[in-house]
Amino acid sequence: MNKPLLTVFVLFFVLLLLTACSAPNPPAGNISPPDLAEDKPAPGSLPEPAEPEPEDPPEDPRPVFTYPDAVRGIYVTGHSAGGARFEKLLKLIDETELNAMVIDIKDDWGNITFKLNGTPFDEYSKPYIKDPQELIQTLAEHEIYPIARIVVFKDSTLAGKHPEYSFTQNGTIWRNGRGEAFVNPFIPEVWRHNVEIAKEAAKLGFQEIQFDYVRFPEGFEKRDKALSFSMGDYSREKLTTRWQEEWETMPEEQRAESPPGYDPVQARVTAVTDFVKYAAQELRPLGVKVSVDIFGYSATLPEAPGIGQNFLKISEQVDVISSMIYPSHWTQGYFNIPKPDKEPYRLVKEYVAAEKEKFSQLAEPPVSRPWIQDFTAPWLGQGNYIVYGKDEVEAQIRALNEGGIKEFLLWNPNNNYTAGVDYTLLD
Numbered sequence: 001m002n003k004p005l006l007t008v009f010v011l012f013f014v015l016l017l018l019t020a021c022s023a024p025n026p027p028a029g030n031i032s033p034p035d036l037a038e039d040k041p042a043p044g045s046l047p048e049p050a051e052p053e054p055e056d057p058p059e060d061p062r063p064v065f066t067y068p069d070a071v072r073g074i075y076v077t078g079h080s081a082g083g084a085r086f087e088k089l090l091k092l093i094d095e096t097e098l099n100a101m102v103i104d105i106k107d108d109w110g111n112i113t114f115k116l117n118g119t120p121f122d123e124y125s126k127p128y129i130k131d132p133q134e135l136i137q138t139l140a141e142h143e144i145y146p147i148a149r150i151v152v153f154k155d156s157t158l159a160g161k162h163p164e165y166s167f168t169q170n171g172t173i174w175r176n177g178r179g180e181a182f183v184n185p186f187i188p189e190v191w192r193h194n195v196e197i198a199k200e201a202a203k204l205g206f207q208e209i210q211f212d213y214v215r216f217p218e219g220f221e222k223r224d225k226a227l228s229f230s231m232g233d234y235s236r237e238k239l240t241t242r243w244q245e246e247w248e249t250m251p252e253e254q255r256a257e258s259p260p261g262y263d264p265v266q267a268r269v270t271a272v273t274d275f276v277k278y279a280a281q282e283l284r285p286l287g288v289k290v291s292v293d294i295f296g297y298s299a300t301l302p303e304a305p306g307i308g309q310n311f312l313k314i315s316e317q318v319d320v321i322s323s324m325i326y327p328s329h330w331t332q333g334y335f336n337i338p339k340p341d342k343e344p345y346r347l348v349k350e351y352v353a354a355e356k357e358k359f360s361q362l363a364e365p366p367v368s369r370p371w372i373q374d375f376t377a378p379w380l381g382q383g384n385y386i387v388y389g390k391d392e393v394e395a396q397i398r399a400l401n402e403g404g405i406k407e408f409l410l411w412n413p414n415n416n417y418t419a420g421v422d423y424t425l426l427d
Helices: 003-021 085-094 131-139 156-160 188-204 218-226 234-247 263-285 296-300 311-315 345-361 389-404
Strands: 072-076 100-106 145-151 208-212 289-294 320-324 371-373 408-410
Touching: 003 072, 003 100, 072 145, 100 188, 131 145, 131 188, 145 188, 145 345, 188 208, 188 263, 188 371, 208 263, 208 311, 208 320, 234 263, 263 289, 263 311, 289 311, 296 345, 311 345, 320 371, 345 389, 371 389, 389 408
Parallel strands: 072 100, 072 408, 100 145, 145 208, 208 289, 289 320, 371 408
Antiparallel strands: none
């Protein structure tokens, strides 16, 4: 090839190469090398929405309470909580070592003490406490630990609206000598009625639910055959089957030689204990403690046969047990005390010893917070009672403290509490 022709060829090749190098980039949408690919939306598509910032949970409007060093409380009716007497009770607590109120939320007649409009409980509620939220706020401001009292199976209101939930005799609702009706602990609808009311109290901000009258009527074992009532899941057939199954699942070294036969006393004990267990399971997720009031003498017996209270079985289910140990409520000669009402210190000291023995049988006993007496019991008859005042109340507290029990509740049905009492714990 001659030199001019070679020169032309080289120039043409260089020009062609320069033209190729200056060509524009491939249009968007063409395949890109994998190492240059980015997590970008395809042309024409919407961008992925950004992850929303986590929202803070809604602020709880209820005030915050702190459990006291030891609960030292008084009983307060719904009328007192919603009336003029409340200021006097606040003053009492502010000026003493007291720090808690047990307030009726469902009272001894079955009335809910504040209105629950628009709920299934509206027909059972009374406007004794006009503004329960304001009540809770006031208690918080005064650093008063709030406990909601729920009277369970003594319930004339529910019995009147649902006689099928009660005990009847000759076609009418049975009532005790004070005209009070009871509802049937064997019926689950009765359980749910009370626990749902307790949940309403927990929603308000009460820190503890205290169940009272968790029992059959006194002397039930003497009249059950004359009354008509449903046994539900506690009938002879159903309960015998249940006990058989429970016996079969027990470790051999712990069970009796044969499963227990049907026993009406144990049927009552089982129903009452089952209610307490159910209530605790339903309420603890709401962050409240569960306590039960129980007859003091239940701690001195294997179980109270008529009313269905077994001290140990109930204690296993609750955070707090509140035995009612009023000296006036013990029969003459109990603990070898001729007239218990006249010896408050000795009576309480004897009870504490009995309770300690019971608690020694439990791996994790509940807090003991007994009810003590701040009232006079003239119905016991001349010579069988004394007037209760400062000395008698302090004697009971001293007996508790000496026995290692630091918590207590004062009962006066009219909420008239003795002035000048020293509630200070003993060192």
